[in-house]
Amino acid sequence: MAGIPEARDPHSDDAPSGLHGRPADLPPRRVLVTVASRHGATRDIARAIGDRLETGSAGVAAGLLAVVLPVEQRPDPRAYDAVILGSAVYAGRWLEPAREYAAAHAAGLRTKAVWLFSSGPIGYPPFPPDEPHDAGPLRQVTGALDHQVFPGRLDKQLLGFGERAMVTAMRAPLGDFRDWDAVRNWADAIAQQLTRSWAVAR
Numbered sequence: 609m610a611g612i613p614e615a616r617d618p619h620s621d622d623a624p625s626g627l628h629g630r631p632a633d634l635p636p637r638r639v640l641v642t643v644a645s646r647h648g649a650t651r652d653i654a655r656a657i658g659d660r661l662e663t664g665s666a667g668v669a670a671g672l673l674a675v676v677l678p679v680e681q682r683p684d685p686r687a688y689d690a691v692i693l694g695s696a697v698y699a700g701r702w703l704e705p706a707r708e709y710a711a712a713h714a715a716g717l718r719t720k721a722v723w724l725f726s727s728g729p730i731g732y733p734p735f736p737p738d739e740p741h742d743a744g745p746l747r748q749v750t751g752a753l754d755h756q757v758f759p760g761r762l763d764k765q766l767l768g769f770g771e772r773a774m775v776t777a778m779r780a781p782l783g784d785f786r787d788w789d790a791v792r793n794w795a796d797a798i799a800q801q802l803t804r805s806w807a808v809a810r
Contacts, residue, residue: 639675643676644678644695644705650727653727656791657795658674661795664796666802678705690723691720691722693752694706694727695707697726700738700740701740717752723798725794726757728740
């Protein structure tokens with residue numbers, strides 16, 4: 609994908625046969641990565657997380673299959689083994705479709721392993737440094753294990769008239785501040801947690 613540095617495939621030549629190096633008789637574990645994105649930057653982060661879950665060493669060991677979908681499609685979390693829910697942040701809040709999804713599927717989400725992520729801070733160092741205002745309530749509603757904030761991207765050409773006026777008035781820094789190493793490291797940590805919990809459950 610353009611703009612996302614390619615991650616090295618960690619598969620070894622002597623990996624066991626079967627899907628992603630797992631024994632062929634074990635089905636893949638399905639992880640839903642669903643996101644609300646206004647201008648595409650947060651959607652790119654979701655895709656990078658999904659890619660890493662499938663190609664990172666921990667994800668390979670767990671046999672993860674990542675499905676990346678916009679929250680507007682209203683995917684049912686009960687059809688998946690784990691869920692990662694994310695949103696772009698504007699004025700300190702998640703986008704409304706993501707908030708509505710969390711509320712509508714709260715019961716199903718609380719039966720799964722859930723992680724949340726936000727994308728929005730810009731500049732060096734990223735500003736604002738705080739979590740979105742609704743991060744705490746969203747963690748409570750979903751029973752999420754963790755919430756991660758990633759820097760975002762601000763491309764003036766993608767903004768509407770009102771957004772451009774606000775960016776100009778605030779003198780907000782323009783550019784792509786997304787940290788792909790941080791995104792992949794977080795995905796690896798999630799895959800490791802899933803690997804450990806599922807190994808105990810077997």
